[in-house]
Amino acid sequence: MTTTWLVVFASIVGLVLFAILGGGGVLGLALVQPNIAELKLWTLLTWPFAYPQFGIFDVLAIFFFWYFGSDLERNELGRVRFAWLLVAFTAVLSVLAVFFGAVLDPSYALFGLGMLEMMVVLLWIAQWPDRMFMFNIPAWLFGVILVGIQLIQYLGYRSFVMLLVFVVGMAVNAFVARQFGLLDKFAWIPRVAGPAQPRAPKPAKAKKRKSGPTVVTGPWESSTVSKDDQRMDELLDKIHAQGADSLTSKEKKELMQLRERRRRG
Numbered sequence: 001m002t003t004t005w006l007v008v009f010a011s012i013v014g015l016v017l018f019a020i021l022g023g024g025g026v027l028g029l030a031l032v033q034p035n036i037a038e039l040k041l042w043t044l045l046t047w048p049f050a051y052p053q054f055g056i057f058d059v060l061a062i063f064f065f066w067y068f069g070s071d072l073e074r075n076e077l078g079r080v081r082f083a084w085l086l087v088a089f090t091a092v093l094s095v096l097a098v099f100f101g102a103v104l105d106p107s108y109a110l111f112g113l114g115m116l117e118m119m120v121v122l123l124w125i126a127q128w129p130d131r132m133f134m135f136n137i138p139a140w141l142f143g144v145i146l147v148g149i150q151l152i153q154y155l156g157y158r159s160f161v162m163l164l165v166f167v168v169g170m171a172v173n174a175f176v177a178r179q180f181g182l183l184d185k186f187a188w189i190p191r192v193a194g195p196a197q198p199r200a201p202k203p204a205k206a207k208k209r210k211s212g213p214t215v216v217t218g219p220w221e222s223s224t225v226s227k228d229d230q231r232m233d234e235l236l237d238k239i240h241a242q243g244a245d246s247l248t249s250k251e252k253k254e255l256m257q258l259r260e261r262r263r264r265g
Contacts, residue, residue, distance in 0.1 A: 003083040004069040007048070011062050011113050014049040023052040030111035031097055044094040045087070050111040058112055065117040068124040075248050076127065081180060088176045089119050089169075096165045096172070108161040115166070118150065119173050126174070126183055232258045 001009075017026050029050035031043045043050075051058060073082040093115055101108035125143035133142050147170075154163035178189045235255045238246055247255065 002070070002073055003079050003086065004066055004073050006083075007069070007086065007113070008062055008066050010049045011065075014051045015054065015058070018051040018054055026050050027052050030109065031094060032109045032111065039098065044098075045090055047094065047110050048090060048113045048116045052111055057114065061112065061114040061117040064121055065113055068121050072120065072124055072127070075250075076182060077180060078246055081246060085177070085180050086116070086120075089173050090116060092172050092176065093119070093165060093169050096168055097161065100161045100164045100168075104164075105161050110162075110165070115162075115169075118146070118166070119169065121146065122170060123173070123177055123182065126177075126186065129185070228258050228261055232262070 014026065014029070027050070028040070029043060029046040030052055031047040031050075032052075069082070073079060077085060093110070097108055097110045122143055125139045125146075129138065129140035129143070131139045133139060150166055151163070154160070154166065174183060174186070174189055177183050178186070178191045183189060232255065235247065235251055235258075238251075
């Protein structure tokens with residue numbers, strides 16, 4: 001099971017609990033606290049799956065999380081790294097909610113997948129800003145519209161805690177995403193740990209021949225094999241440094257083709 005589907009399944013379980021226990025029965029999972037002294041630590045990670053209330057937007061949030069999260073997990077991060085990214089995003093939003101809630105309004109409430117889903121969608125848009133949505137709307141414009149809607153909503157409801165959590169959360173989570181190797185188009189966002197540098201391939205040792213004529217190499221000789229070996233070394237180095245899940249689907253397919261060519265050779 002992928003990380004995206006695991007989160008979707010947990011959200012569906014949260015909806016089922018809402019139906020069985022009612023809104024008050026799931027408040028123990030939501031980040032709803034009157035003050036820091038009464039904060040329940042597990043709610044820092046369980047609030048995305050708590051639904052003390054339910055509406056059509058909760059269903060849409062689950063769908064969009066699945067749609068955009070699957071793409072990020074499949075093509076960029078892999079199952080394990082995407083899971084850690086979501087944990088980091090959730091922790092950042094939780095800390096910001098507790099901090100701004102304690103300063104401005106201790107009656108804050110953070111629950112449901114909506115806020116985390118918005119961070120994932122905006123990350124997808126920032127990763128591929130030139131992709132096209134329906135009616136040929138570029139992704140970056142769709143992102144501007146989404147952010148504008150959220151800001152108007154929070155301002156209209158005078159929900160200043162959630163407004164700050166949303167705005168500051170976007171900035172901090174962009175920094176977090178850079179540490180996972182995303183958002184290369186935003187090189188001005190600092191990356192503490194630079195990208196893993198692939199080791200230079202070792203020069204192939206010449207095999208000793210017992211007898212026979214010396215073969216002279218020249219520009220007529222194909223360099224396909226050496227290029228294949230170099231590319232395979234780069235992919236294997238990436239697996240060694242970041243794990244097998246760090247390969248994109250394209251890189252996994254490429255690695256299989258290189259292995260097949262080497263086997264035939």
